[in-house]
Amino acid sequence: ARRSADSAPPTPGALADGTPVALLANLGKPADAADAVVRGAEGVGLFRTEFLFLSSAQAPTIAQQRESYRELLAAFPGKKVVVRMLDAGADKPLAFLNDAHEENPALGLRGLRALRASEDILREQLTALAEADASTEADLWVMAPMVATVEETVYFTTLAREYGLKTAGVMVEIPASALLADRVLAHADFASIGTNDLTQYTMAADRMLGSVAGFQDPWHPAVLRLVREVGDAGARLGKPVGICGEAAADPLLAVVLVGLGATSLSMAPSALADVRHALSERTPSEARSLAAAALAADDASSARTAVAALAAELP
Ligand code: PEP
Ligand code: MG
Numbered sequence: 001a002r003r004s005a006d007s008a009p010p011t012p013g014a015l016a017d018g019t020p021v022a023l024l025a026n027l028g029k030p031a032d033a034a035d036a037v038v039r040g041a042e043g044v045g046l047f048r049t050e051f052l053f054l055s056s057a058q059a060p061t062i063a064q065q066r067e068s069y070r071e072l073l074a075a076f077p078g079k080k081v082v083v084r085m086l087d088a089g090a091d092k093p094l095a096f097l098n099d100a101h102e103e104n105p106a107l108g109l110r111g112l113r114a115l116r117a118s119e120d121i122l123r124e125q126l127t128a129l130a131e132a133d134a135s136t137e138a139d140l141w142v143m144a145p146m147v148a149t150v151e152e153t154v155y156f157t158t159l160a161r162e163y164g165l166k167t168a169g170v171m172v173e174i175p176a177s178a179l180l181a182d183r184v185l186a187h188a189d190f191a192s193i194g195t196n197d198l199t200q201y202t203m204a205a206d207r208m209l210g211s212v213a214g215f216q217d218p219w220h221p222a223v224l225r226l227v228r229e230v231g232d233a234g235a236r237l238g239k240p241v242g243i244c245g246e247a248a249a250d251p252l253l254a255v256v257l258v259g260l261g262a263t264s265l266s267m268a269p270s271a272l273a274d275v276r277h278a279l280s281e282r283t284p285s286e287a288r289s290l291a292a293a294a295l296a297a298d299d300a301s302s303a304r305t306a307v308a309a310l311a312a313e314l315p
């Protein structure tokens with residue numbers, strides 16, 4: 001009989017044969033770290049720094065930022081904590097980074113593009129992170145949001161290393177960077193796939209717009225084929241590939257994502273137990289078979305149905 005996911009102890013994430021798949025937390029404020037730890041988060045896969053400043057009219061000071069980052073890092077001694085640089089624009093506007101009106105903000109000056117246009121703010125954030133890192137024991141990784149090109153990857157990782165931040169990577173959430181993942185990963189220490197935006201941009205459907213919400217489904221094989229590109233590139237180059245979009249919180253899809261090459265999964269802490277349980281039931285070769293079934297489907301709903309049917313046949 002299956003043990004209910006709720007009663008599973010928070011052991012590290014692993015497939016049935018023991019292959020580790022780190023299970024990490026998506027967080028928006030340091031105060032949520034304690035709950036993530038209780039739920040067995042092995043670290044943080046996405047700290048959304050912009051959530052700290054959504055209502056700020058002015059850019060935060062270095063000191064203000066340092067305190068927040070220090071509080072976060074202090075909750076994860078010896079653990080990996082991936083901090084994302086301010087991801088401003090579209091669904092997450094910041095008054096001090098997005099002042100111009102844009103007709104299509106999802107396609108505009110957002111994420112790393114906005115930070116480059118206000119490089120002093122990016123440099124201050126890196127300074128605050130380096131200072132927080134120096135006074136805590138966590139393994140700090142930094143990453144840039146909304147990276148579309150190899151040139152942006154080189155720009156960000158070079159800048160981060162200038163501040164002594166040793167592990168610098170990029171979010172892959174634009175199809176261009178997924179398709180060029182081997183070139184992008186040649187210049188980054190890791191990639192983290194944001195399936196929310198990757199789905200939005202692959203399907204050309206605004207994630208904020210209810211009338212096209214049906215397109216915003218990460219089970220779509222077009223999205224999964226892009227995930228496979230990144231997973232394959234990571235495996236070839238020996239670089240970690242995480243998933244930090246909402247897709248990682250769907251237990252069945254989480255297994256598929258691991259089958260496509262994801263080496264860690266980050267999610268809302270409330271989802272950790274069910275995903276941990278789902279992974280523990282599948283071997284690497286089963287995960288790959290489930291992934292193959294999803295990739296062969298015509299659309300999101302048939303991918304989901306095909307994977308569920310195959311999973312029901314497996315032991
Ligand atoms: C994503 O796009 O999948 C992601 C994790 O970032 P956000 O949802 O904050 O845009
Ligand atoms: Mg995103």
